[in-house]
Amino acid sequence: MRAGSNGPPLALGVGEEYGPVPFANTDFGATSLSNVAVCPDGKAGPANPPGCTGHLQPDPAGAPPIPARCSAAGASACPSDTATVFADADVGAPVALARATPATWATALTDRGLYGAFDDGTIRLVGNGSPKLVAGRHGKRCEQPTDACGDRGPADQALLGTPSGLAVGLDGSVYIADPALHRVRRIDPAGTIVTVAGNGRDCAPAAQDCGGGRQANEASLAGPYGVWVDPGGEIYIADGPRAIRRVRRDGRIYSVAARDFDVRSVVGVSSGDLYASTNSPDHIVKIDHEDWRTTKVVGTGTSGYNGNTTRLGTLAPGTAVQVDDPRRLAIGLDGDVLFADAGDHLIRAYVPSSGHVIDDLAGVVANGAPREGFNGDGHWADQTELSRPQAVSPGRNGLFTIADSGNRRVRQFGPSPPR
Numbered sequence: 001m002r003a004g005s006n007g008p009p010l011a012l013g014v015g016e017e018y019g020p021v022p023f024a025n026t027d028f029g030a031t032s033l034s035n036v037a038v039c040p041d042g043k044a045g046p047a048n049p050p051g052c053t054g055h056l057q058p059d060p061a062g063a064p065p066i067p068a069r070c071s072a073a074g075a076s077a078c079p080s081d082t083a084t085v086f087a088d089a090d091v092g093a094p095v096a097l098a099r100a101t102p103a104t105w106a107t108a109l110t111d112r113g114l115y116g117a118f119d120d121g122t123i124r125l126v127g128n129g130s131p132k133l134v135a136g137r138h139g140k141r142c143e144q145p146t147d148a149c150g151d152r153g154p155a156d157q158a159l160l161g162t163p164s165g166l167a168v169g170l171d172g173s174v175y176i177a178d179p180a181l182h183r184v185r186r187i188d189p190a191g192t193i194v195t196v197a198g199n200g201r202d203c204a205p206a207a208q209d210c211g212g213g214r215q216a217n218e219a220s221l222a223g224p225y226g227v228w229v230d231p232g233g234e235i236y237i238a239d240g241p242r243a244i245r246r247v248r249r250d251g252r253i254y255s256v257a258a259r260d261f262d263v264r265s266v267v268g269v270s271s272g273d274l275y276a277s278t279n280s281p282d283h284i285v286k287i288d289h290e291d292w293r294t295t296k297v298v299g300t301g302t303s304g305y306n307g308n309t310t311r312l313g314t315l316a317p318g319t320a321v322q323v324d325d326p327r328r329l330a331i332g333l334d335g336d337v338l339f340a341d342a343g344d345h346l347i348r349a350y351v352p353s354s355g356h357v358i359d360d361l362a363g364v365v366a367n368g369a370p371r372e373g374f375n376g377d378g379h380w381a382d383q384t385e386l387s388r389p390q391a392v393s394p395g396r397n398g399l400f401t402i403a404d405s406g407n408r409r410v411r412q413f414g415p416s417p418p419r
Helices: none
Strands: 083-086 094-099 114-118 122-126 132-135 165-168 174-178 183-187 193-197 226-229 235-238 244-247 253-257 262-268 274-279 283-287 294-298 326-331 337-341 346-351 356-362 364-366 369-371 391-394 400-404 409-413
Touching (some): 094 391, 094 409, 174 226, 193 235, 274 326, 337 391
Parallel strands (some): 094 165
Antiparallel strands (some): 083 409, 122 132, 165 174, 183 193, 235 244, 262 274, 274 283, 326 337, 346 356
C-alpha cells in the first residue's frame, strides 16, 4: 500500500503468526513518509521532526498480540493434558459423538457442546454447561422396532433402541443411527423426532431388495450403525452388511458403495468423497463420489496391531497398517481422517495427502503393543490409557473429544508435545 494513501490498514490475516514481512526489517528508505498522519507507534506524522523515521514499530502497549503457533488463530491447539468432559456411572458408556457446531463449518463461532449417544439408550448434550437430555429415556428401550416409539413427538419423550451413530445437519438437526430399531431418526431444531430412513424391519443379508428406489422411511435397513449428512441435506448411512446407502433430497434411498463390506461408520469430505470404516475384514476405505468406486486405504485385512512403520523405520503405507475393530470416523481441520481404533485402544488418523497413518493421537503403546486401561487424567494424550474408544470429534479450537467407552467417560485432549 502506498504511504499516505486511503487504502485499508495493514493487518494480520486469519491464521497468520506475523505479517508477510517482519516490520523491523522492512526498508522504507526510498519512501517518503512525511505526509503520514499517524505513525505506527502513535506519533503524529507532521510533528517535528516530520515523518515516521524511527517510529515504524507499533507502541508495545497498543500493539495487537501476535498469535502463538498453537493458538486458534495459529490453526492448531497448544499441547494440553487429557481431561474428563463428562462421566456419570448411571448414564453409562458413550458410544458416539457429534459436535453441535461441526468444526469444519463456518456457520457459527461458538462451541455449543457435543451430542453424545450413550448405552443407556439416550442422547445427551454435554461439554458446555450442565448435561442436557435430548432424546430417549434412561434405561428404557423401544421394544418393538416396527412401533413408532414416539415419532412425531418430543424427542426427550421418545424411546430409542441402541443409538450408535450421530450426525448434525446444516440446520442443526440431529440424526441418530439406531441398529436395534433398523431406523435412522431425525430430531429437528424444535425437538421433534421422526424416522427418515427404515421401517423397523431387518434387511437380511440374503434379501435381494430392501427398498432401493423407494421412499427411505418405507425401506428396510440391516444395521444402520453410522450416519453422515452432507451440507446439501443428503443422508449417507453405514448400513452394516448392506453397504453404504444414500437418501437423496427427494427422500428416495439407494445402495451406492462398499457392497462387499460390513460398514460401521461413514463420513464425507469437501470434495464429495466418502470414507468408511468396515469390520471383518477391518479397513478404512475411500469412496469416490463420481463413480462410487471403493478403495482400501488403511488395514491389511487382518485384525491386530503392527505399528505404522516399516522395518527400516519409515512410515508404512496405510494398507500395510493393521487396525482392530475401527469404529467412528471424523474429519480433522487439516483434512486427516480421524478414527477410533477400538480393539487397539487408540485414536489414530489417516493422512490422505501421504497415505500413511498417524499412530499417537491418543492412547498408550508400550513395548510395541497397545495398552488398555485407565491411568487417570492429566497426562499427554499419547500417555493416557484408553479402553475401547468408540468415537473421536475434532473441535474448532484444535482440541479433540473422544468417547472412551470402556472407561465410561467423554474425554478431551490436545496434541502431545514433540518428542
